Amino acid sequence: MSVQFETEKNRASAWFRTLRDDIVSAFEALENDHSTGPLTDMGAGQFEVSTTKRTSDDGSDAGGGLMSVMRGGRVFEKVGVNISTVYGTLGDRAQKAMAARGVPGMADDPRFWASGISLVAHMQNPHAPAVHMNTRMFWTPGAWWFGGGSDLNPCIEYDDDTAHFHATQKEYLDPHGTEIYPKLKEWADEYFYIPHRNRARGVGGIFMDDRNTGDWEADFALTQDIGRAFLPAYVPLVEKRKKQDWDAADKDAQLVHRGLYAEYNLVYDRGTKFGLETGHDANAVLMSLPPLAKWI
Template identity: 85%
Template sequence: MTASFQDEKDRASGWFRSLRDDIVAAFEGLEDSHVDGPLSDMAAGRFDISNTTRTSDDGSDAGGGVMSVMRGGRVFEKVGVNISTVYGTLGERAQKAMAARGVPGMADDPRFWASGISLVAHMQNPHAPAVHMNTRMFWTPGAWWFGGGSDLNPCIEYADDTSHFHATQQQYLDPHGTEIYPKLKQWADEYFYIPHRKRARGVGGIFMDDRNTGDWEVDFALTQDIGRAFLPAYQPLVEKRRNQVWTETDKDAQLVHRGLYAEYNLVYDRGTKFGLETGHDANAVLMSLPPMAKWI
C-alpha cells in the first residue's frame, strides 16, 4: 500500500459517487411510479444538481463535491444526496478534537483528506419514514479510517418497518462477521440519542466511526456493504407507505418529530460540526435539515 494512499482514496471517492448515482436514480424512480394515492397528481420530483467548493484559508483549492437536492416531489418533500472530497489542513479546533480522539500524529501534522456520501430524506407522507445514511473515508498522514451507517426516523412507527430495516442491514453485515451487526446497532442506539430530550431520534440502525482494523480492503468492503444495504432496507418501506391517507394529526406529529431531528443535527451531529468547522459549503452541510418543522 502506497504511503500516500492515492489509489485507495480514488477507489473510495469513486465508490461514493457510484452509490450516489444509484440512489438518485432509485428515488427518481419512486417519484415516477407514484401514480396513485396522495399528491400523485403533482409533477414527479427531480434532483437539482450543483457543485460545491471548499477553499483553504489562503484561498487555494481544498476540494468540493456535488449536492443533489429534490424539493416538493410527489413522494419526497425534501431529499438530499451529497458527495464530497475535501482536503487541506484542519483548523485548530478540529485538530484538537481529532487529537483528543486519539488520531495518531494529529497533534503534530494537521493535514487531512476526507471523502463520503451523505443522505437525508424527509417525506411528504407522514406514514413514510424519514431516513439518514452516510459513509465516509478519512485520511491523515498518521492514520486512515472509515465511518458511517444508516438509521430510520419515522414519526409514526410501524414494528414491521423497523424489523425489515434492521433485518436487511444484518443480512448485508453478517458476511463480515456475525459480531459486527450487533456492535454497530448498539453504537447507533447510543450515537443517535438526544440527551436533552432523553430519547432516541428514531428507531435506530447501524453506525460506526474510526474503523481501522489494519486491513484497508476489509474495512472498505464493510463500508461498501453498509452502502449497498441502504436501498433494499429503505425503498420497500416507501413503496408500502406512500399511498396511505394521512390526517392533520399525522402531519402535526411529523412536524414535531422533525423538530427533534433538527435539534440533534445542530447540537450533536459530529459530521455537521466537522463540515462547518472545516469551511465546507454551509448549504451542503445543512442539507439534512427538514423543510418544515414544529416545536411544541
C-alpha cells in the same frame, strides 16, 4: 504508504460517487412510479444538482463535491444526496478535536483528506419514514479510518417497517462477521440518542466510526456493504407507505418529530460540526435540516 493510499483514496471516492448515482436513480424512480395514493396529481420531483467547492485559508483549492437536492416532490418533500472529497489542513479546533480522539500524529501534522456520501430524506407522507445515511473515509498522515451507517426516523412507527430495516442491514453485514451487526446497532442506539429529550432520534440502525482494523480492504468492503444495504432496506418501506392517506394529526406529528431531528443535527451531530468547522459549503452541510418543522 503515500503511494498506496493515493490509490485507495481514489477507489473510495469513486465508490461514493457510484452509490450516489444509484440512490438518485432509485429515488427519482419512486417519484415517477407514484401512481396511486396522495399527491399523485403533482408532477414528479427531480434532483437539482450543483457543485460545491471548498477553499483553504490562503484561497487555494481544497476539494468539493456534488449537492443533489429534490424539493417538493410528490413522495419526497425534501431529500439531499451529497458527495464530497475535501482535503487540506485542519483548523485549530478540528485539529484539537482529532488529537483528543487519539488520531496518531494529528497534534504535529494537521493535513487531512476526507471523502464520503451523506443522505437525508424528509417525506411528504407522514407514514413514510424519514431516513439518514452516510459513509466516509478519512485519512491523515498518521492514520486512516472509515465511518458511517444508516438509521430510520419515522414519526409514526410501524414494527414491521423497523424489523425489515434492521433485518436487511443484518443480512448485508453478517458476511463480515456475525458480531458486526449487533455492535453497530448498539453503537447507533447510543450515537443517535438525544440526552436533553431523554429519547432516541428514531428507531435506530447501524453506525460506526474510526473503523481501522489494519486491513484496509476488509474495512472498505464493510463500508461498501453498509451502502449497498441502504436501498433494499429503505425503498420497500417508501413503496408501501407513500400510498397511505393521512390527516392533519398525522402531519402535525411529522412536523414535531422533525423538530427533534433538527435539534439533534444542530446540537450533537459530529458530521455537522466537522463540516462547518472545516469550511465546507454551509448549504451542503445543513442540507439535512427539514423543510418545515415545529416545536410544542
